[in-house]
Amino acid sequence: MQALTYELLHEDKQTGARRGIIHTPHGDIQTPIFMPVGTQATVKSVTPEELKEEIEAQIILANTYHLYLRPGHKLVEEAGGLHNFMRWDRPILTDCGGFQVFSLSDLRTITEDGVEFKSHLDGSKHFFSPEKVMEIENSLGADIIMAFDECVGYPATYEYTKNSMERTTRWAIRCKEAHKNTEKQALFGIVQGGMYKDLRKQSAEDLVALDFPGYAVGGLSVGEPKELMCDVLEYTTQFLPKNKPRYLMGVGTPDYLIEAVLRGIDMCDCVLPTRIARNGTALTTYGKVVVRNKTYERDFTKLDPECDCYTCKNYTRAYIRHLIKAKEILGVRLLSIHNLRFLTKLMERVRIEIENDNLLEFKNEFYKKYGYTKE
Amino acid sequence: MQALTYELLHEDKQTGARRGIIHTPHGDIQTPIFMPVGTQATVKSVTPEELKEEIEAQIILANTYHLYLRPGHKLVEEAGGLHNFMRWDRPILTDCGGFQVFSLSDLRTITEDGVEFKSHLDGSKHFFSPEKVMEIENSLGADIIMAFDECVGYPATYEYTKNSMERTTRWAIRCKEAHKNTEKQALFGIVQGGMYKDLRKQSAEDLVALDFPGYAVGGLSVGEPKELMCDVLEYTTQFLPKNKPRYLMGVGTPDYLIEAVLRGIDMCDCVLPTRIARNGTALTTYGKVVVRNKTYERDFTKLDPECDCYTCKNYTRAYIRHLIKAKEILGVRLLSIHNLRFLTKLMERVRIEIENDNLLEFKNEFYKKYGYTKE
Numbered sequence: 001m002q003a004l005t006y007e008l009l010h011e012d013k014q015t016g017a018r019r020g021i022i023h024t025p026h027g028d029i030q031t032p033i034f035m036p037v038g039t040q041a042t043v044k045s046v047t048p049e050e051l052k053e054e055i056e057a058q059i060i061l062a063n064t065y066h067l068y069l070r071p072g073h074k075l076v077e078e079a080g081g082l083h084n085f086m087r088w089d090r091p092i093l094t095d096c097g098g099f100q101v102f103s104l105s106d107l108r109t110i111t112e113d114g115v116e117f118k119s120h121l122d123g124s125k126h127f128f129s130p131e132k133v134m135e136i137e138n139s140l141g142a143d144i145i146m147a148f149d150e151c152v153g154y155p156a157t158y159e160y161t162k163n164s165m166e167r168t169t170r171w172a173i174r175c176k177e178a179h180k181n182t183e184k185q186a187l188f189g190i191v192q193g194g195m196y197k198d199l200r201k202q203s204a205e206d207l208v209a210l211d212f213p214g215y216a217v218g219g220l221s222v223g224e225p226k227e228l229m230c231d232v233l234e235y236t237t238q239f240l241p242k243n244k245p246r247y248l249m250g251v252g253t254p255d256y257l258i259e260a261v262l263r264g265i266d267m268c269d270c271v272l273p274t275r276i277a278r279n280g281t282a283l284t285t286y287g288k289v290v291v292r293n294k295t296y297e298r299d300f301t302k303l304d305p306e307c308d309c310y311t312c313k314n315y316t317r318a319y320i321r322h323l324i325k326a327k328e329i330l331g332v333r334l335l336s337i338h339n340l341r342f343l344t345k346l347m348e349r350v351r352i353e354i355e356n357d358n359l360l361e362f363k364n365e366f367y368k369k370y371g372y373t374k375e
Numbered sequence: 376m377q378a379l380t381y382e383l384l385h386e387d388k389q390t391g392a393r394r395g396i397i398h399t400p401h402g403d404i405q406t407p408i409f410m411p412v413g414t415q416a417t418v419k420s421v422t423p424e425e426l427k428e429e430i431e432a433q434i435i436l437a438n439t440y441h442l443y444l445r446p447g448h449k450l451v452e453e454a455g456g457l458h459n460f461m462r463w464d465r466p467i468l469t470d471c472g473g474f475q476v477f478s479l480s481d482l483r484t485i486t487e488d489g490v491e492f493k494s495h496l497d498g499s500k501h502f503f504s505p506e507k508v509m510e511i512e513n514s515l516g517a518d519i520i521m522a523f524d525e526c527v528g529y530p531a532t533y534e535y536t537k538n539s540m541e542r543t544t545r546w547a548i549r550c551k552e553a554h555k556n557t558e559k560q561a562l563f564g565i566v567q568g569g570m571y572k573d574l575r576k577q578s579a580e581d582l583v584a585l586d587f588p589g590y591a592v593g594g595l596s597v598g599e600p601k602e603l604m605c606d607v608l609e610y611t612t613q614f615l616p617k618n619k620p621r622y623l624m625g626v627g628t629p630d631y632l633i634e635a636v637l638r639g640i641d642m643c644d645c646v647l648p649t650r651i652a653r654n655g656t657a658l659t660t661y662g663k664v665v666v667r668n669k670t671y672e673r674d675f676t677k678l679d680p681e682c683d684c685y686t687c688k689n690y691t692r693a694y695i696r697h698l699i700k701a702k703e704i705l706g707v708r709l710l711s712i713h714n715l716r717f718l719t720k721l722m723e724r725v726r727i728e729i730e731n732d733n734l735l736e737f738k739n740e741f742y743k744k745y746g747y748t749k750e
Binding site: 040041042044045046047066070071075078079085086087297298300314315316318319321322323325326328329330332333 | 415416417419420421422441445446450453454460461462672673675689690691693694696697698700701703704705707708
């Protein structure tokens with residue numbers, strides 16, 4: 001029995017954007033979907049109840065690198081797995097630690113076998129191989145787990161990108177062999193290849209030949225221009241099978257979400273909504289509002305006039321600004337709830353617009369209100 | 376019409392501990408009561424809904440000094456007062472800023488007229504007089520407001536304490552005259568006099584002659600031994616009228632709460648439950664649990680076996696420890712909810728024990744479980 005299946009319900013007639021359902025051991029996920037990030041076994045500042053009832057999150061993501069270092073995957077396994085440990089009974093996706101090993105840790109050394117790195121917490125030495133990452137992800141027990149990859153930055157040479165991509169594919173084969181819990185956890189392969197289309201094609205075709213239950217597109221939104229991201233993404237998704245879910249990693253601004261869906265993506269994740277909350281910024285229908293700015297000192301209106309989240313139903317910009325200026329936790333909580341709800345609600349709307357073959361019109365309308373000047 | 380009345384329902388036959396109700400413009404308060412502190416117009420990390428539904432707080436406290444400096448009392452007044460600004464529709468008590476002016480600010484200069492001080496935020500100069508403090512507290516609009524006093528530290532000379540206490544009484548007269556909103560806000564006088572019984576008697580009698588709707592006992596729990604605190608408190612309360620509420624300021628450990636109630640106190644407040652939450656400590660039936668300690672790394676039991684708060688119903692010590700170690704806001708939230716609920720629930724129990732003339736037996740039983748070795 002397979003851990004995960006994807007059901008394609010409808011394709012937007014103008015664009016090919018996909019409306020579907022992912023069936024997992026912890027329930028169904030309506031796609032396209034935005035996944036809040038719970039790096040350290042908690043979506044920063046909010047409870048599982050708030051995620052379900054206020055934010056209406058269907059799936060959350062957690063980070064293998066962070067949980068391996070603290071509290072340790074064996075401890076999480078003893079707690080009955082990540083779902084039990086953090087009290088979240090809907091689907092979870094764990095990444096493979098590849099991105100963090102390359103971006104957070106010091107002194108990494110890459111070999112064919114894997115990556116040696118130093119912990120960003122205490123400088124201790126660790127080694128991630130495809131087999132080790134599978135051991136960790138099997139202990140954590142997420143519904144969707146990712147194969148170990150190298151996320152190449154931007155810019156990168158053709159030579160470097162090609163070697164790295166080919167190694168990522170060899171690692172994917174080793175992950176598939178090492179994965180112990182195929183009935184309850186679906187392993188996704190990650191397409192790499194940087195900004196080089198022929199490499200993207202080769203990566204996608206090689207991984208598709210391995211018949212993973214789903215595919216991620218990695219190595220995008222790493223600093224390249226938006227147009228280039230869109231171009232490479234659009235080129236890549238054509239090589240992915242229609243009957244499997246597609247996940248664009250690390251994308252979370254409203255415009256990137258819509259552009260990704262327009263190019264056939266089903267799942268996205270990003271720390272953006274909770275990260276900018278901590279800096280006192282809100283995503284709203286009419287663009288970003290830096291509510292910590294003095295402009296909002298005596299603004300007794302709500303964050304977003306078109307939002308009905310817990311924060312917008314109950315609190316003023318002036319109060320939230322005060323909380324953020326005074327470094328009060330409640331300020332971060334209120335902004336996190338709003339920002340996360342803003343993106344889950346945006347994707348609810350996107351799903352409806354796909355069903356109505358209307359995503360392109362919606363995009364234009366949304367961009368106009370939000371204040372995007374092009375695309 | 377008076378803003379506040381006190382109804383004495385029952386006195387514990389063995390001890391004289393008081394069971395009563397305070398009637399305020401924002402509803403009734405069952406006493407004795409523990410009041411959570413919302414220094415900056417928020418009880419740290421929790422929402423008004425959590426305060427009502429999970430913690431069952433009946434009244435909260437806010438700090439005049441902090442709100443005057445940030446966001447400013449005029450802004451709060453524009454927002455419709457503190458209740459509206461922070462969205463709390465039950466009673467609020469504001470202190471007078473006296474304690475903060477003396478403990479937080481720099482370079483204070485006391486004269487008969489008032490106190491000049493420098494803000495702990497930006498070093499700017501400010502002046503608090505009894506009239507200024509009444510202006511601020513009237514703008515904030517709490518149901519119970521405190522007269523401006525000097526809180527004398529421990530130890531202090533007889534001479535210093537006497538002069539300060541007499542000035543505090545003269546300031547109380549000026550507060551009474553300056554208070555603009557007697558129909559909606561009840562002004563309490565604050566008994567001072569340090570550890571000197573004759574000064575406590577004089578302070579109480581002088582204030583009682585002014586006929587305030589309630590009285591606070593200030594200048595206790597400022598570093599003196601517990602026995603001395605209990606002795607001075609017991610001596611002081613006999614001079615306070617039975618038909619007015621009595622508030623012991625700044626007391627919040629479980630044993631001090633019970634000792635205060637045994638000596639005729641109706642209201643207490645303290646930052647302790649939320650402050651120790653931020654350090655990873657829980658109050659439990661069996662004493663303090665420093666859950667951030669390694670001992671609890673793999674402890675998959677709940678914080679307090681006898682507690683049914685949101686935190687204890689749902690989370691393990693191991694998970695909370697992980698959150699605190701990883702500096703996750705949710706850890707502080709979960710500990711704050713538990714610690715606040717622990718004290719409000721303790722006082723619920725205390726009210727029942729008074730009704731049953733059984734407070735002394737309950738105290739002994741509670742102390743034994745909690746691990747207090749003496750009085």
